[in-house]
Amino acid sequence: MFYREAGDFKSSYPGDSQTFPIRFDRMRYYAVLAVAFGIIPFVINDYWASAVIVPFLIYAIAALGLNILTGYCGQVSLGTGGFMAVGAYACYKLMTAFPEVSILIHILIAGGITAAVGVLFGLPSLRIKGFYLAVATLAAQFFLVWLFNKVPWFYNYSASGQISAPERTFLGVALTGANASAPAKYLTCAIFLFALAWLARNLTRGTIGRKWMAIRDMDIAAEIIGVNPLTTKLSAFAVSSFFIGISGALFFAVYLGAAEVGESFGINKSFLVLFMIIIGGLGSIFGSLAGAAFLVLLPVFLKNVLVGMLGWPTDLAAHLELMIVGALIVIFLIAEPHGLNQLWRVTKEKLRLWPFPH
Amino acid sequence: MTFRLAAPAAAMLAAALATAAPAPAQDLHFPSLSYRTGPFGAGGIPFADGYSDYLTLMNERDGGIGGVPIRQTECETAYNTEKGVECYEAIKGDSPLILQPLSTGITYQLIPRVTADGIPLHTMGYGRTSAKNGAVFSHIFNYPANYWDGASIAIKHLLDINGGDLSGKKIALVYHNSAYGKEPIRTLEELSEKHGYALSLLPVDSPGQEQKSQWLQIRRDKPDYVLMWGWGVMNPVAIQEAANIRFPMENFIGVWWSGSENDVLPAGAGAHGYKSLAMHGTGMDYPVYADMKQYVIDAGKAAGAGDQVGSVLYSRGMYAAMLAVEAARKAQEIHGTAEITPAMMRDGMEALEITEERMAEIGLPNFGPAFAVSCENHGGPGRGLVQQWDATAKQWNLITDWIESDLEVIDALVAEDSAAYAAEAGITPGCN
Numbered sequence: 001m002f003y004r005e006a007g008d009f010k011s012s013y014p015g016d017s018q019t020f021p022i023r024f025d026r027m028r029y030y031a032v033l034a035v036a037f038g039i040i041p042f043v044i045n046d047y048w049a050s051a052v053i054v055p056f057l058i059y060a061i062a063a064l065g066l067n068i069l070t071g072y073c074g075q076v077s078l079g080t081g082g083f084m085a086v087g088a089y090a091c092y093k094l095m096t097a098f099p100e101v102s103i104l105i106h107i108l109i110a111g112g113i114t115a116a117v118g119v120l121f122g123l124p125s126l127r128i129k130g131f132y133l134a135v136a137t138l139a140a141q142f143f144l145v146w147l148f149n150k151v152p153w154f155y156n157y158s159a160s161g162q163i164s165a166p167e168r169t170f171l172g173v174a175l176t177g178a179n180a181s182a183p184a185k186y187l188t189c190a191i192f193l194f195a196l197a198w199l200a201r202n203l204t205r206g207t208i209g210r211k212w213m214a215i216r217d218m219d220i221a222a223e224i225i226g227v228n229p230l231t232t233k234l235s236a237f238a239v240s241s242f243f244i245g246i247s248g249a250l251f252f253a254v255y256l257g258a259a260e261v262g263e264s265f266g267i268n269k270s271f272l273v274l275f276m277i278i279i280g281g282l283g284s285i286f287g288s289l290a291g292a293a294f295l296v297l298l299p300v301f302l303k304n305v306l307v308g309m310l311g312w313p314t315d316l317a318a319h320l321e322l323m324i325v326g327a328l329i330v331i332f333l334i335a336e337p338h339g340l341n342q343l344w345r346v347t348k349e350k351l352r353l354w355p356f357p358h
Numbered sequence: 359m360t361f362r363l364a365a366p367a368a369a370m371l372a373a374a375l376a377t378a379a380p381a382p383a384q385d386l387h388f389p390s391l392s393y394r395t396g397p398f399g400a401g402g403i404p405f406a407d408g409y410s411d412y413l414t415l416m417n418e419r420d421g422g423i424g425g426v427p428i429r430q431t432e433c434e435t436a437y438n439t440e441k442g443v444e445c446y447e448a449i450k451g452d453s454p455l456i457l458q459p460l461s462t463g464i465t466y467q468l469i470p471r472v473t474a475d476g477i478p479l480h481t482m483g484y485g486r487t488s489a490k491n492g493a494v495f496s497h498i499f500n501y502p503a504n505y506w507d508g509a510s511i512a513i514k515h516l517l518d519i520n521g522g523d524l525s526g527k528k529i530a531l532v533y534h535n536s537a538y539g540k541e542p543i544r545t546l547e548e549l550s551e552k553h554g555y556a557l558s559l560l561p562v563d564s565p566g567q568e569q570k571s572q573w574l575q576i577r578r579d580k581p582d583y584v585l586m587w588g589w590g591v592m593n594p595v596a597i598q599e600a601a602n603i604r605f606p607m608e609n610f611i612g613v614w615w616s617g618s619e620n621d622v623l624p625a626g627a628g629a630h631g632y633k634s635l636a637m638h639g640t641g642m643d644y645p646v647y648a649d650m651k652q653y654v655i656d657a658g659k660a661a662g663a664g665d666q667v668g669s670v671l672y673s674r675g676m677y678a679a680m681l682a683v684e685a686a687r688k689a690q691e692i693h694g695t696a697e698i699t700p701a702m703m704r705d706g707m708e709a710l711e712i713t714e715e716r717m718a719e720i721g722l723p724n725f726g727p728a729f730a731v732s733c734e735n736h737g738g739p740g741r742g743l744v745q746q747w748d749a750t751a752k753q754w755n756l757i758t759d760w761i762e763s764d765l766e767v768i769d770a771l772v773a774e775d776s777a778a779y780a781a782e783a784g785i786t787p788g789c790n
Contacts, residue, residue: 047451051444159544164783258439258466258467260466313432314394317434
């Protein structure tokens with residue numbers, strides 16, 4: 001009733017192939033953008049930015065990146081944490097070596113460097129796939145963490161091996177460092193997420209995305225119809241690592257402000273991002289965002305309910321939080337093995353027919 | 359499509375957060391960024407209990423500090439920097455008087471933030487060592503001792519038992535491969551040049567349950583002494599592994615974070631003779647425990663399970679709380695008001711003076727060193743003790759008097775590292 005395509009006529013091909021062909025969908029998308037860029041920046045405070053929204057936006061970028069590789073191209077990767085570390089350390093080295101260059105450019109270059117490293121570690125994917133590739137990317141994870149721990153050049157020879165983001169400004173507004181305001185941090189991450197999600201959406205429905213999906217669905221058949229596995233797989237690694245590198249740079253520079261490779265970019269991070277895309281839905285943009293939201297917002301929400309509202313002891317709440325999140329993951333995946341995105345799709349189908357399902 | 363989920367989730371969270379009641383004005387907020395879960399919980403629980411119990415004692419016995427009651431809040435960080443940031447952002451608007459995260463990683467996150475927000479941070483025996491230079495680190499305090507003091511005290515102890523000469527000796531450092539474990543390396547390297555011992559480094563990845571290869575290497579290299587910078591689950595594993603390869607325990611020295619009962623008890627008799635540094639006394643032989651028992655423990659107001667009273671890390675938590683309370687008193691005295699703000703608290707910490715008489719009055723005679731803080735020195739005197747574990751009596755015995763660290767070496771390193779930080783962060787060092 002509220003949600004239907006009847007009467008929504010298209011008279012051109014671009015109109016027919018747009019991302020949101022249904023008018024209601026499109027309006028809601030514009031409404032979300034208007035809230036995200038027109039309202040939230042004016043009302044956001046430090047707690048919301050630093051503890052809730054900024055980590056969500058950054059993890060969403062990482063999940064988008066991994067979803068391109070795993071969800072669209074079918075190459076399982078456990079190296080996300082390592083690639084985020086490449087982005088973070090590249091950003092740190094650039095920030096400290098060229099303080100006069102804009103931080104936004106540094107973040108983009110950090111993404112580019114990560115893309116190159118990703119291609120390098122993507123080379124084994126031409127020979128191996130599935131679990132074997134997962135093990136090869138796991139090696140990348142451990143190698144990169146070891147490298148950033150071992151070689152003092154990467155952390156500018158600081159005594160503790162910690163990297164700290166100095167204050168950098170854009171048009172006079174601090175984006176990194178302790179004086180960065182909540183709206184500045186939020187907008188930086190939101191603009192990156194918006195641009196990258198837009199890019200991902202348009203890549204995945206064009207030639208490149210179709211090639212990725214062809215490789216994912218059956219690589220031999222894809223090769224027979226003329227898809228070059230070398231360029232296709234490596235381009236997936238490059239684009240995916242570019243996204244993950246940017247998320248790593250933002251994670252270090254904008255969100256945490258100081259990082260240590262083993263703690264911030266360890267194997268746990270790889271698993272966390274992988275869980276995000278599995279819960280959200282493989283091969284879907286919305287799924288990446290939904291999965292990131294689920295795993296970032298839910299623990300904070302539970303903590304605030306259990307400790308803040310109910311006043312329970314913090315250790316009990318922390319244990320319960322793990323149990324509740326774990327149980328919800330299992331329940332969600334039993335109810336809908338294809339993730340939150342599929343749940344959303346089914347809801348939309350039902351809404352289309354409502355209130356006359358027969 | 360981009361923020362489809364953010365809006366409903368935001369509404370839910372807003373509902374959850376809106377109930378966090380605004381603070382009543384007439385109290386002193388002492389938050390505790392604790393960790394009672396995760397691989398480091400064995401160290402976090404006794405510290406948090408000791409910290410909380412001492413503050414409860416102040417409330418129950420004295421009605422707070424200077425007549426203003428203490429309000430305690432607790433936030434679980436699980437030794438995780440992201441959760442630490444979340445906790446900090448949640449409490450920073452609630453005028454927290456002093457933060458003690460008990461995590462070097464979280465400390466590094468917080469140093470720029472607390473300086474910008476004007477909240478004092480006390481990292482007792484951990485954190486960034488060069489914060490000792492108060493001219494650069496205006497809001498960071500790490501009295502009474504820091505990691506570099508610890509490294510130097512351990513070497514001084516070895517010098518004492520070797521007749522003042524360590525040349526040709528081999529010393530291995532087993533350390534948690536993180537900011538925490540890496541801190542002493544620079545000092546140990548400087549000291550190895552000065553005293554002529556050979557230093558080998560053996561990193562253990564967090565959390566530290568897997569150390570077979572490191573101890574195999576120790577067995578092969580046969581170092582004369584092993585130093586350890588471990589925390590949480592890493593400590594009992596290391597001590598067990600050392601016992602397994604029959605490494606002579608009296609030649610194995612841990613930093614003060616590797617010297618609690620929880621670390622040595624799992625290895626049983628094998629841990630007999632293990633040494634660790636200490637920055638304060640331990641045990642129940644202090645008059646303060648009579649009040650603690652009357653007002654807190656027997657009244658059923660003890661924090662946590664109440665089973666940690668008198669242990670090493672409980673004592674440390676209590677010591678941290680005691681220093682915080684004394685700093686608050688000092689701040690009240692300086693500013694002439696009982697309801698102090700974080701900025702006043704900072705002044706109190708900078709002017710803090712702990713004397714033998716004051717410690718005796720509190721009921722903790724000779725518990726810690728007597729010292730005075732100044733703007734130039736936020737790090738205290740840098741003195742420590744060495745304690746040794748007696749596995750049959752199941753207790754720690756102090757085997758040395760206070761040992762002074764080698765300030766000639768350390769102060770030079772502090773000046774160098776803090777100057778590097780000042781240049782990186784754009785701070786003009788200065789005391790007002």
